[in-house]
Amino acid sequence: MLIFGPVLPGLYWAVNPALDPAVWQSLWFDGQWAQALRSTLVSSVIGTVLACGMAALLATLHYPGQLWMSLQRRLPLLLSVPHAAFALGLFFLIAPSGWLARAVAHFAQWTSPPDWVTVQDPYGLSLALALAIKESWFLLWVLAAVLGEQAVARQMVMGRSLGYSRTQTWRLVLWPQLLPRLKWPVMAVFAYGLSVVDMAIILGPGTPPTLAVLIWRWLTDPDPALQARGSAASLILLTVLLACALAVRGLAWLMKLHRPYPTGQRKPAASRRWPRVRTPLFLVGYAVVAVLLLWSVAQEWFFPALLPAAVSLETWQQADGAPFWTTLWLAVAASLLCLPAVLVWLEWGPKRLNALLYLPLIVPALPLVAGQYAALLHVQWDGTAVALVWSHLLWVLPYMVLTLIGPYRAFDLRLMTSARTLGYSPWKACLAVKWPVLLRPILATLALGFAVSVAQYLPTLFAGGGRFTTVTTEAVALSAGGNRRVLAVQALLQIALPMAAFGLAAVATHWLGRHRKGLR
Amino acid sequence: MLNIKNLTISNAEKNLFSDLSLALNPGEVVTLTGVSGSGKSTLLNWVIGDLDPSFSATGELWLNQVRCDTLPVEARRIGLLFQDDLLFPHLSVGQNLAFALPARFRDGKARRQRVEQTLSNIGLDGFHDRDPATLSGGQRARVSLMRTLLAEPLALLLDEPFSKLDAVLRTQFRAFVFEQIEHQNIPTLLVTHDPADVPQGGRVIEISDWQHIHV
Numbered sequence: 001m002l003i004f005g006p007v008l009p010g011l012y013w014a015v016n017p018a019l020d021p022a023v024w025q026s027l028w029f030d031g032q033w034a035q036a037l038r039s040t041l042v043s044s045v046i047g048t049v050l051a052c053g054m055a056a057l058l059a060t061l062h063y064p065g066q067l068w069m070s071l072q073r074r075l076p077l078l079l080s081v082p083h084a085a086f087a088l089g090l091f092f093l094i095a096p097s098g099w100l101a102r103a104v105a106h107f108a109q110w111t112s113p114p115d116w117v118t119v120q121d122p123y124g125l126s127l128a129l130a131l132a133i134k135e136s137w138f139l140l141w142v143l144a145a146v147l148g149e150q151a152v153a154r155q156m157v158m159g160r161s162l163g164y165s166r167t168q169t170w171r172l173v174l175w176p177q178l179l180p181r182l183k184w185p186v187m188a189v190f191a192y193g194l195s196v197v198d199m200a201i202i203l204g205p206g207t208p209p210t211l212a213v214l215i216w217r218w219l220t221d222p223d224p225a226l227q228a229r230g231s232a233a234s235l236i237l238l239t240v241l242l243a244c245a246l247a248v249r250g251l252a253w254l255m256k257l258h259r260p261y262p263t264g265q266r267k268p269a270a271s272r273r274w275p276r277v278r279t280p281l282f283l284v285g286y287a288v289v290a291v292l293l294l295w296s297v298a299q300e301w302f303f304p305a306l307l308p309a310a311v312s313l314e315t316w317q318q319a320d321g322a323p324f325w326t327t328l329w330l331a332v333a334a335s336l337l338c339l340p341a342v343l344v345w346l347e348w349g350p351k352r353l354n355a356l357l358y359l360p361l362i363v364p365a366l367p368l369v370a371g372q373y374a375a376l377l378h379v380q381w382d383g384t385a386v387a388l389v390w391s392h393l394l395w396v397l398p399y400m401v402l403t404l405i406g407p408y409r410a411f412d413l414r415l416m417t418s419a420r421t422l423g424y425s426p427w428k429a430c431l432a433v434k435w436p437v438l439l440r441p442i443l444a445t446l447a448l449g450f451a452v453s454v455a456q457y458l459p460t461l462f463a464g465g466g467r468f469t470t471v472t473t474e475a476v477a478l479s480a481g482g483n484r485r486v487l488a489v490q491a492l493l494q495i496a497l498p499m500a501a502f503g504l505a506a507v508a509t510h511w512l513g514r515h516r517k518g519l520r
Numbered sequence: 521m522l523n524i525k526n527l528t529i530s531n532a533e534k535n536l537f538s539d540l541s542l543a544l545n546p547g548e549v550v551t552l553t554g555v556s557g558s559g560k561s562t563l564l565n566w567v568i569g570d571l572d573p574s575f576s577a578t579g580e581l582w583l584n585q586v587r588c589d590t591l592p593v594e595a596r597r598i599g600l601l602f603q604d605d606l607l608f609p610h611l612s613v614g615q616n617l618a619f620a621l622p623a624r625f626r627d628g629k630a631r632r633q634r635v636e637q638t639l640s641n642i643g644l645d646g647f648h649d650r651d652p653a654t655l656s657g658g659q660r661a662r663v664s665l666m667r668t669l670l671a672e673p674l675a676l677l678l679d680e681p682f683s684k685l686d687a688v689l690r691t692q693f694r695a696f697v698f699e700q701i702e703h704q705n706i707p708t709l710l711v712t713h714d715p716a717d718v719p720q721g722g723r724v725i726e727i728s729d730w731q732h733i734h735v
Contacts, residue, residue: 066573154606157570160593161600162620162671169594172619176610261631262615264623266594 020228027229032208035122037236039204040211043124044193045244047131051189054132054281055139060170063147064156071282072144078137078285080498082455084472085491087199088479089288090130092295092488095119097303099291105304113303119203127204131196133284135189142185145406146178163266172262179252187245187362194237195364198457198476211237215366216458219373234367241364289495295488315485320474324493327454327470331497334392335400335449341393342400342445346408347430357401360394365458368394373462383465391463392453400449407441440509447505451498471497521545522675522707527579529562529571536562536575542725544675544707549698551718552711554727560711563727564677567709568600569593583674599673599706603680605664607652613663614639614648620670638666642696658689665697669704676701676708682717 027033062068081089093099097113104110119126146152152174159169200210208214211233218230295301296315298308345357360368372391376382411434419429435442457472469477475490522544529536536559544550554560565571567581570593581589588596607616617635625631632648639647642662652660661681668676681697682690698719701708710717718724 064570069573151604151606154602154604155608157568157593158600158602158606160570161568161596161598161673162667163594163597163622165592165594173608177608259610261628262611262618262621263628264618264621264625264631266623268595 024232026225027232030229032214033211033233033236036208036211036214037240039122039124039127039209040194040237041240043127043131043200043204043210044190044196046125046128047135047193048186048190050128050132051135051139052186054136055143056175058136058140058281059143059147060167063170064153064166068144068147071140074282075137075141075144076502077499078282079141080451080495080502081134081285081288082451082472082494082498083134083196084198084202084455084457084475085292085494086134086285086288087130087202088475088487088491089292090126090133090284091119091202091479092291092484093284093287094126094129099287099306102304102306106306110304120205122205124200124204124210127196127200127210130199130203131189131193133281135192136281137285138189139182139185142182143178146181152178165267168267176259183248183252184358184362190244191241191362191364194241195366197366198472201476202479212364212366216461219366219370220461231367231370234364234370237364238367289492292488292492292495295484296492298485315489319486319489319493323469323471323474323490324497326468327472327494327497330388330392330460330468330470331450331453331501333389334396334453335446337389338393338397338400338449339442339446341397342404343430343435343442345401346404347434354401354405357398359398361398361402365395369458369462372459376463382463383467385468387463387465388460388468391459392456395456395459396449396452399452400445403448404438404441404445407438411438439512443505443509444502447498447501450501454494454497521582521584522709523580523582524567525580525582527563527566527577527581529559529566529575529577529579531575540579544709546707547702547705549701549708549710549719549722551722551724552709552727553713553715553724555713558727560727561679564679564709564711567677568598569596597672597674599668599671599676601665601668601676601678601681603683605652605660607660607664607667609652611652612648613644613650613652613655616652616663617667617670620667622670622672638670639663642666657685658693661685661689661693662696665700669700673706675706676704678708678710678712680712681710682712683714 058071059068062071091098095101095113096116096118098118101110101113101118105113155173155177156166156169159173160166164172195212196210197212197216200213204210204213209217215230215233215237218226218233221227221230294308297311297313299310299312299314301308369391372394373382376387376391381387415433415437416426416429419433420426424432454470455472456470457476460468460470460473464473471490471494475487475494478487478490481487524540524542527540528538530538542550552560552563562571562575566575566577566589569589569591571577577589579589580587583596583598588598607613608619611619614632614635617638618631621631621634625634636648639645644659644663647655647659647663652663655663665681678697682694685693694717712718
């Protein structure tokens with residue numbers, strides 16, 4: 001309540017100025033919005049479609065089988081790379097002077113970077129690529145959770161035992177059932193792409209930027225007229241989301257209407273070996289980290305060279321440590337504060353309202369952040385540490401609930417009944433039995449909450465009032481400047497923090513469960 | 521004829537079976553019993569072709585003089601029935617059956633007619649367009665078996681197919697299954713832990729005995 005409540009009046013205050021027709025008129029005559037909307041649409045639609053396509057292709061090709069298992073094991077590592085850091089690493093890879101161009105230069109005898117626009121292109125294509133790769137990992141992770149269910153796994157065996165190949169069973173049996181379940185995650189991906197600011201600053205077009213960046217600039221402008229224009233434009237973002245969701249909905253309905261009568265046609269499995277698509281997809285992840293590492297220790301690294309001429313730890317030693325510590329306490333505070341709320345919500349909260357809780361994940365972040373900010377301004381708490389932590393909770397909480405809800409539902413309730421029959425009150429039974437048994441997923445959830453907080457960009461800027469710098473805001477701010485070494489260090493710190501959290505959670509569960517095999 | 525020849529299945533810890541051989545005649549139902557964790561399901565998974573990657577197996581599977589253990593699941597023509605009916609929830613009852621019907625029945629009308637007739641044979645007249653979720657447990661079980669049989673399998677595997685039904689239904693459905701198997705005249709491997717499931721005069725193999733003899 002405390003987390004969500006104030007956002008509603010905040011939203012009202014934030015949207016209120018947009019109700020004036022003059023604001024819309026000024027937006028219409030601004031001249032930037034059309035191009036900005038185009039690059040936003042291109043990047044988010046192509047990004048989402050590509051992400052879905054890649055995830056679907058990988059699943060269809062590799063599930064069931066050992067390749068799928070190994071893919072599943074690697075996903076958490078890739079997922080823990082924050083969006084901004086990934087975008088920076090990708091920038092270092094595909095920029096005209098990036099690693100890819102250097103590799104080509106080696107063979108093509110180039111001596112200077114090619115004259116192509118490979119990043120920050122006016123259409124937002126490089127941003128689309130970054131979103132596609134990053135979000136395909138997320139979608140694969142969601143798919144892995146669904147495919148882990150026994151009923152789904154058995155349907156695959158059933159389809160095949162009736163004579164259909166794996167690909168056919170995927171198409172005829174699994175996809176029609178899984179797609180409705182994937183609609184919310186896909187929606188979240190699309191909403192993220194629509195309102196992403198940090199990645200768009202790094203990889204997106206400059207003038208005009210994507211709509212989200214434009215809105216963010218307007219909203220943070222001291223001129224109230226521009227702020228109102230920002231509110232109005234953020235309503236456009238919401239409308240686009242709704243329109244696209246409705247369009248997809250309609251398409252799904254049409255497809256369902258035209259589901260043909262089963263023909264019984266069995267197609268033999270393709271004998272042609274498919275290329276191993278998963279390798280390049282993961283390679284990008286590793287290459288991103290590798291190129292960041294190299295830049296962070298590079299001294300001189302001129303264009304065609306594949307490796308820096310000299311390395312030193314100088315950049316690391318001179319790095320500004322303040323953003324790191326701010327990020328650390330902020331993420332620790334946010335995730336620790338959320339944990340009791342998550343547990344209480346899952347145990348005693350109204351089950352039907354879970355959907356409401358997920359709203360921040362499927363709604364573009366910009367209007368929400370604006371609402372938070374308006375609420376904070378109203379009580380004049382903007383720019384305080386409390387406000388900053390509070391602003392993060394709106395995203396940390398739903399992600400933590402989403403992660404923990406599966407294990408929580410799978411918990412064998414008879415254990416609780418046993419405890420109750422032994423005379424424990426519900427509260428005590430939770431403390432003594434349920435939560436200790438669920439320790440492993442709880443710690444993992446805590447780590448995830450930490451990671452979500454580390455990756456937050458917009459709330460930090462708005463609620464922090466510019467007084468707090470985290471590794472994320474620092475990395476994005478530096479991306480305009482161009483000192484790649486300093487930039488790489490901040491991006492790596494941003495990657496290191498969540499990884500350390502996940503590692504710590506894994507070690508802690510292992511240690512705490514060292515005498516209890518059932519807990520590990 | 522379904523033939524298992526010199527089968528050894530093991531994982532990192534132990535041998536589940538070693539050098540096991542078994543032959544099933546057409547129309548014969550062989551019952552496999554054993555406590556849970558004894559490896560019944562693992563054996564079934566190997567026969568289907570869906571062995572968990574943590575196990576490794578050597579040995580041969582022959583079905584009517586065709587070697588099957590090298591074939592993928594979909595090419596083996598071995599039908600399967602689980603304790604859960606596993607009807608596809610996105611298809612109607614009739615479409616579930618049509619899904620299994622071979623493409624030999626070409627024309628849409630002929631297919632639908634064939635499915636309607638199958639439904640009527642099992643006492644489910646007019647159920648073609650029903651949502652499987654609205655059927656009773658017994659009805660679902662019957663549709664599920666018919667779906668498996670419509671695909672014209674050359675052998676059948678039943679993985680505790682009766683265990684989720686209540687006592688009365690169980691007896692009825694059991695009789696129904698054995699009648700259908702006799703009708704199709706295909707070898708059948710039945711896994712169960714209920715002695716009452718064993719058909720009259722059928723061979724029963726207690727899996728632990730087997731492991732003692734062959735290990």
